[in-house]
Amino acid sequence: MAADTTEVKYMARRPAWHTRLLRSFEASGLFSTTLLVPVLIFFIVWNIVPLLWMLGLSFYNYSMITGVPEKFIGFGNYLDIYNNFSAWNAFGRTFKWVFVTVGVETVLGVLLGLLFWGSSDLPGRRVALTMIFTPMILAPASTGTFFRLIYDPTFGVINYFVHSIFGMNIDFLGDRAWAFGAVVLVDIWMWTPFMVLITMAALGAVPRAELEAAEVDRLPWYKRFWYVILPRGKFILMLGILLRTIDSFKVMDLIYIMTKGGPGNMTETIAISLWRKAFEGFTMGWSSALAVILLLIAIAFTSVYLYVLNLRKRGEA
Amino acid sequence: MRRKGLRKTLYHIVLWLVAIAFFLPVFWIILGALKTKDQLLAIPPKWLFVPGLANFVDLFARPNITTYLINSVIISLLAVAIAIVVSFLAAYCFSRYQPKATNLIMFLLLSIRMVPSAATVVAVYLMYVAFGWKDTWPGMILFYAMFSIPFSVWILKGFIDGVSTRFDEAGLVNGGSCLHVMFKVVLPQVKPGLVAAFIFNMIFVWNEFLFNYLIGGRRTTMVPVALSTWMYAQAGVDWTFVAALTTVYMIPLILAVFFFQKYLLIGMTFGTVRGEV
Numbered sequence: 237m238a239a240d241t242t243e244v245k246y247m248a249r250r251p252a253w254h255t256r257l258l259r260s261f262e263a264s265g266l267f268s269t270t271l272l273v274p275v276l277i278f279f280i281v282w283n284i285v286p287l288l289w290m291l292g293l294s295f296y297n298y299s300m301i302t303g304v305p306e307k308f309i310g311f312g313n314y315l316d317i318y319n320n321f322s323a324w325n326a327f328g329r330t331f332k333w334v335f336v337t338v339g340v341e342t343v344l345g346v347l348l349g350l351l352f353w354g355s356s357d358l359p360g361r362r363v364a365l366t367m368i369f370t371p372m373i374l375a376p377a378s379t380g381t382f383f384r385l386i387y388d389p390t391f392g393v394i395n396y397f398v399h400s401i402f403g404m405n406i407d408f409l410g411d412r413a414w415a416f417g418a419v420v421l422v423d424i425w426m427w428t429p430f431m432v433l434i435t436m437a438a439l440g441a442v443p444r445a446e447l448e449a450a451e452v453d454r455l456p457w458y459k460r461f462w463y464v465i466l467p468r469g470k471f472i473l474m475l476g477i478l479l480r481t482i483d484s485f486k487v488m489d490l491i492y493i494m495t496k497g498g499p500g501n502m503t504e505t506i507a508i509s510l511w512r513k514a515f516e517g518f519t520m521g522w523s524s525a526l527a528v529i530l531l532l533i534a535i536a537f538t539s540v541y542l543y544v545l546n547l548r549k550r551g552e553a
Numbered sequence: 554m555r556r557k558g559l560r561k562t563l564y565h566i567v568l569w570l571v572a573i574a575f576f577l578p579v580f581w582i583i584l585g586a587l588k589t590k591d592q593l594l595a596i597p598p599k600w601l602f603v604p605g606l607a608n609f610v611d612l613f614a615r616p617n618i619t620t621y622l623i624n625s626v627i628i629s630l631l632a633v634a635i636a637i638v639v640s641f642l643a644a645y646c647f648s649r650y651q652p653k654a655t656n657l658i659m660f661l662l663l664s665i666r667m668v669p670s671a672a673t674v675v676a677v678y679l680m681y682v683a684f685g686w687k688d689t690w691p692g693m694i695l696f697y698a699m700f701s702i703p704f705s706v707w708i709l710k711g712f713i714d715g716v717s718t719r720f721d722e723a724g725l726v727n728g729g730s731c732l733h734v735m736f737k738v739v740l741p742q743v744k745p746g747l748v749a750a751f752i753f754n755m756i757f758v759w760n761e762f763l764f765n766y767l768i769g770g771r772r773t774t775m776v777p778v779a780l781s782t783w784m785y786a787q788a789g790v791d792w793t794f795v796a797a798l799t800t801v802y803m804i805p806l807i808l809a810v811f812f813f814q815k816y817l818l819i820g821m822t823f824g825t826v827r828g829e830v
Contacts (some may be wrong), residue, residue: 255730261733268650272658275643275702279658282699283665286676293676293718348571358565364572366811370579374807375760377777378799381784382582385792391594393581400597429575437821478663479704487668489762493781507669515767516676527672534667542660 249498294525299518306521313525322501323509323526329416330505334484337423342477344424345431350461352432353439371426380493381423384409387494397462400432409495415502419491426490427480438469474545481541485534506530570723579651593792608797615783617774625775626633628690629758632697633751639698640705641743647706648713649721659710662703670763681768688770696764697800700756708753711823712746713739746814748813749820756806776802 239242261267294313298306317323355361386392387408395405408418442465450460488507491497497504514523585593587604612618647655686692716739724734742820762777769778782799784790810817
């Protein structure tokens with residue numbers, strides 16, 4: 237009894253000054269802004285400042301090795317890129333790269349994800365899934381290096397099989413006809429698991445009742461996919477495809493380590509050609525201009541994509 | 554009944570074959586780590602051989618290898634941890650207070666993530682040299698934190714949106730402070746999102762090469778950069794070394810994927826699903 241009264245007294249007491257301060261701080265509009273401060277600091281220091289730097293640099297003729305003082309040349313770098321045939325080719329190749337890798341990964345990933353759907357009673361499921369997800373956790377630097385051995389014309393394990401079947405050796409990474417496909421294949425191997433993961437997550441978003449209804453109605457599998465699974469899992473799948481597109485667009489270490497953009501420039505995507513210009517040619521102004529263009533492309537793409545995604549979302553609601 | 558059992562067995566065999574197909578190149582790397590150089594380059598490929606640990610002995614005999622491994626662990630853990638805290642605060646704010654700039658900031662975060670690293674690296678490199686941040690621990694860690702923030706904000710906002718505001722109201726009505734609601738009511742419910750964001754960003758930072766190569770240096774070198782500088786022996790690439798280092802380096806992430814698989818699957822739903830996947 238006595239304990240109760242003390243408790244009540246305690247509850248009724250005016251809160252300590254620091255608690256009051258905290259409360260008034262939380263009640264003010266300042267609280268929500270404070271939550272954003274760290275992310276804004278990060279954003280400004282590590283994104284806005286370098287980007288402005290890059291924008292400024294793109295108007296200069298600045299090279300790190302010639303020692304010629306930097307000179308303001310206005311839109312000179314941009315005009316040069318516009319007139320540069322190989323830059324255009326690199327753009328074309330990048331879009332081809334993104335389209336092929338993301339396309340195949342999505343299709344294959346969705347199919348495998350669907351295949352793994354009913355796998356809940358698979359013996360050793362956890363090990364099997366870990367095995368599937370392993371390719372994407374390897375460092376691209378080491379994957380790329382080791383695939384050079386696997387693709388090697390004389391010592392490679394693939395060429396052993398090619399040789400015993402067709403009686404010839406193919407220099408996959410050195411042959412103009414094969415290089416692009418060979419690199420694409422490694423990217424597909426690495427990132428299809430990600431789409432499998434996304435598909436499995438998307439399937440989890442489908443309510444069980446609707447699936448059972450489809451089962452009762454004996455819908456064929458493609459109709460089940462189209463009318464039951466897709467409307468529910470679409471949002472997750474689209475986000476997965478978006479993330480994959482982003483990473484595929486910017487992939488650089490994997491390609492660079494495997495082929496350095498060669499043979500010729502068969503595998504030179506825009507990220508590689510930027511790297512070559514900046515750190516092999518040291519033309520910082522020119523590469524900054526290219527980087528600004530890439531940033532604009534990225535913003536344009538993301539806004540179109542998010543616009544579509546939002547429309548879809550609203551359509552569902 | 555029997556036919557059904559047979560079908561099930563077949564189905565399981567197919568699933569395992571798919572898993573093995575994806576794992577095969579990794580398996581080849583691991584085998585390579587256990588072979589001698591001659592065995593690795595032998596034609597026809599050797600499937601049966603006496604495994605040896607000589608490559609691992611050679612690996613750990615290299616100067617600084619432990620330093621680089623420790624660098625990798627500390628830099629990626631700290632960077633991702635900072636990123637998750639910052640992202641949680643921001644995602645909570647976006648989800649609950651919805652400031653006017655929410656969509657703009659979320660959008661900018663995502664589109665900047667799309668710019669190839671080779672594009673930003675020039676500017677970041679010049680900035681780091683000018684400010685004297687090159688090859689410093691905070692410089693490296695905070696950069697990687699920024700690297701991890703966009704994805705974390707996206708994933709966590711989805712999860713916090715999925716937690717009904719009634720929880721917040723109940724917490725506030727019962728006398729909890731806003732901070733209490735944030736960390737004691739909402740935070741525990743988005744645990745799968747936190748774990749998924751953590752692991753995914755770990756994968757990216759753990760394996761990142763380009764920035765570590767350019768804005769890092771002797772003191773902050775992580776393993777992928779060390780790999781690329783060490784891999785050339787007298788006669789071309791030292792393949793067994795690459796295999797051994799790759800094998801060692803993938804173990805922590807494989808364990809993470811194995812133990813937190815459930816969270817990865819739930820995490821990828823971006824908070825639209827509650828419960829098992």
